[in-house]
Amino acid sequence: MDIPLPEPREATAKGEVVIRCRGVKKSYGEREILHGIDLDVRKGETLVIMGGSGHGKSTLLRLMIGAEKANAGSVELFGQDMNVKNDELLYPIKKRFGVLFQSSALYGSMTVGENISLLLEEHTDLDRKIIDIIVKLKLEQVGLRRCEDLMPSELSGGMRKRVGLARAIALDPEIIFYDEPGAGLDPVVLAQIDQLIIGLGEKLGVASIVVTHEMQSAFRIADRMVLLYNGRIIADGTPEEMRANPAVEAFIHGRSDGGEIGARDGSGFVEDLLGGK
Amino acid sequence: MTDLLASVGRGGIAIGSFLLECAQLVRGFLYWTTIATFKGYPIRFHEAARQSVRVGVKSIPIVFLVNFFVGATLAFTVAEILNLFGATEYTAAVMGVGFWRELGPLLTGIIMAGYVGASLAAEIGTMKVGEELMALEASALDPVRFLAVPRLLAVLVMVPAATLFGIIFGIYGGYIVCVGVLGQNATMFWDQMIEPMDKVDIRLGMIKSVIFASIVGVTGLVQGLRVRGGAEGVGAATTNAVVYSIIFIIVADLLVTTFHYFS
Numbered sequence: 001m002d003i004p005l006p007e008p009r010e011a012t013a014k015g016e017v018v019i020r021c022r023g024v025k026k027s028y029g030e031r032e033i034l035h036g037i038d039l040d041v042r043k044g045e046t047l048v049i050m051g052g053s054g055h056g057k058s059t060l061l062r063l064m065i066g067a068e069k070a071n072a073g074s075v076e077l078f079g080q081d082m083n084v085k086n087d088e089l090l091y092p093i094k095k096r097f098g099v100l101f102q103s104s105a106l107y108g109s110m111t112v113g114e115n116i117s118l119l120l121e122e123h124t125d126l127d128r129k130i131i132d133i134i135v136k137l138k139l140e141q142v143g144l145r146r147c148e149d150l151m152p153s154e155l156s157g158g159m160r161k162r163v164g165l166a167r168a169i170a171l172d173p174e175i176i177f178y179d180e181p182g183a184g185l186d187p188v189v190l191a192q193i194d195q196l197i198i199g200l201g202e203k204l205g206v207a208s209i210v211v212t213h214e215m216q217s218a219f220r221i222a223d224r225m226v227l228l229y230n231g232r233i234i235a236d237g238t239p240e241e242m243r244a245n246p247a248v249e250a251f252i253h254g255r256s257d258g259g260e261i262g263a264r265d266g267s268g269f270v271e272d273l274l275g276g277k
Numbered sequence: 278m279t280d281l282l283a284s285v286g287r288g289g290i291a292i293g294s295f296l297l298e299c300a301q302l303v304r305g306f307l308y309w310t311t312i313a314t315f316k317g318y319p320i321r322f323h324e325a326a327r328q329s330v331r332v333g334v335k336s337i338p339i340v341f342l343v344n345f346f347v348g349a350t351l352a353f354t355v356a357e358i359l360n361l362f363g364a365t366e367y368t369a370a371v372m373g374v375g376f377w378r379e380l381g382p383l384l385t386g387i388i389m390a391g392y393v394g395a396s397l398a399a400e401i402g403t404m405k406v407g408e409e410l411m412a413l414e415a416s417a418l419d420p421v422r423f424l425a426v427p428r429l430l431a432v433l434v435m436v437p438a439a440t441l442f443g444i445i446f447g448i449y450g451g452y453i454v455c456v457g458v459l460g461q462n463a464t465m466f467w468d469q470m471i472e473p474m475d476k477v478d479i480r481l482g483m484i485k486s487v488i489f490a491s492i493v494g495v496t497g498l499v500q501g502l503r504v505r506g507g508a509e510g511v512g513a514a515t516t517n518a519v520v521y522s523i524i525f526i527i528v529a530d531l532l533v534t535t536f537h538y539f540s
Binding site for chain 1: 403404407408409411412414415416417418419
């Protein structure tokens with residue numbers, strides 16, 4: 001299926017480019033997930049990456065944070081190629097971004113306070129008292145108070161996300177990555193998390209990259225959106241531009257009649273079913 | 278025949294890739310405990326101490342139970358055979374040499390494979406499934422330095438320590454049987470036990486315990502780190518950690534004993 005690809009688009013915000021992807025390809029065995037992604041993200045911009053399951057959103061995010069390596073092309077954060085073999089070279093870069101994982105990924109054997117203070121202990125020379133104050137401040141920023149001594153297992157899904165967010169901003173990052181921040185949350189808590197994402201972007205001036213397929217949430221928080229389909233960016237624009245895009249509209253409404261995004265090749269099913277006979 | 282060869286080939290590749298991952302973990306362990314400490318990445322000794330309590334102190338009851346009962350059972354068996362030759366008093370000698378050289382390290386190693394190896398694989402595997410390892414990496418914290426080094430240090434210290442206790446408990450089980458049940462003289466038991474033993478027996482037992490500790494620690498950690506999928510993957514890793522550890526311990530035991538015999 002040939003899908004007309006948009007030209008790589010200049011980011012809407014005016015800040016410097018903090019993430020630059022060029023011709024990024026990623027395969028698992030024979031299966032190519034990303035087929036050449038070109039994408040720039042600028043400082044202060046909130047970019048939402050949308051797309052269905054299995055179309056490469058989370059893979060692209062993992063390449064950006066250096067958790068996986070691209071098979072071809074380049075992913076640069078602050079000008080540093082993330083595709084290097086020696087992870088130690090990426091440590092200075094990794095200290096400049098935070099990640100909120102889909103499952104929150106809180107360290108289960110540590111208290112809430114320890115989850116946040118760990119990064120400060122490991123990456124700064126701050127005094128213990130200062131670290132304790134920063135932990136309280138970060139928790140306050142995400143709307144939590146007096147829960148430093150709780151264990152992650154004692155928290156609700158929404159609270160875990162908030163703690164994960166407090167940990168992500170512990171080192172005052174310049175970029176925050178969000179992997180499905182709304183997964184498993186009810187609409188009220190999701191709206192609160194969205195407000196936090198918007199607030200952190202505005203107050204801290206960070207670039208936010210949000211991977212999601214929660215459409216309401218995406219339009220609420222985005223400055224700019226891209227739609228991934230079969231490992232390619234097939235739409236890129238502001239929320240207003242995206243609403244007018246037929247492919248995005250089909251995706252939003254979950255329609256199977258909305259052009260190439262909903263089209264499905266059903267030929268050959270009988271042969272598959274009967275083992276090629 | 279082709280199927281058999283193919284499955285043997287697949288098994289060989291699986292073992293090969295597992296051993297390669299073990300070698301990578303050992304390399305990482307050596308790097309983070311030596312070179313990296315000069316680069317400003319200190320060893321997390323407080324975490325190693327916390328793990329030592331979990332690995333060592335909490336395993337003492339099971340180490341006691343198994344070694345004590347096997348010691349007592351062995352004493353009955355050996356005494357019965359030696360009685361045929363009128364040499365029952367040498368039971369203590371067999372107990373001493375047997376437990377120092379062989380049974381103490383082997384039994385404790387196998388107990389630790391089940392107790393510690395399985396727990397390491399399950400813990401690290403669950404962390405991997407829950408994206409905690411990725412979260413560490415994304416925060417510029419190496420999982421080997423952060424998780425594997427403290428745990429491996431704890432295992433390397435506490436398994437030999439538990440082995441020492443195991444040997445003492447095993448011999449004590451034999452002592453209870455020989456003196457309390459078979460009516461041997463207590464002083465003679467200790468004299469007979471110590472007489473045939475030399476430093477080689479103690480050294481061999483301790484060398485084995487360090488080797489078995491390495492096997493249990495590295496196997497458990499690697500199985501945890503290579504978990505794929507969800508709960509099913511964690512379950513498989515836990516089983517593999519125990520099975521692989523026991524097999525490697527038995528093979529290593531034979532190799533060390535054979536090497537000692539011919540050296």
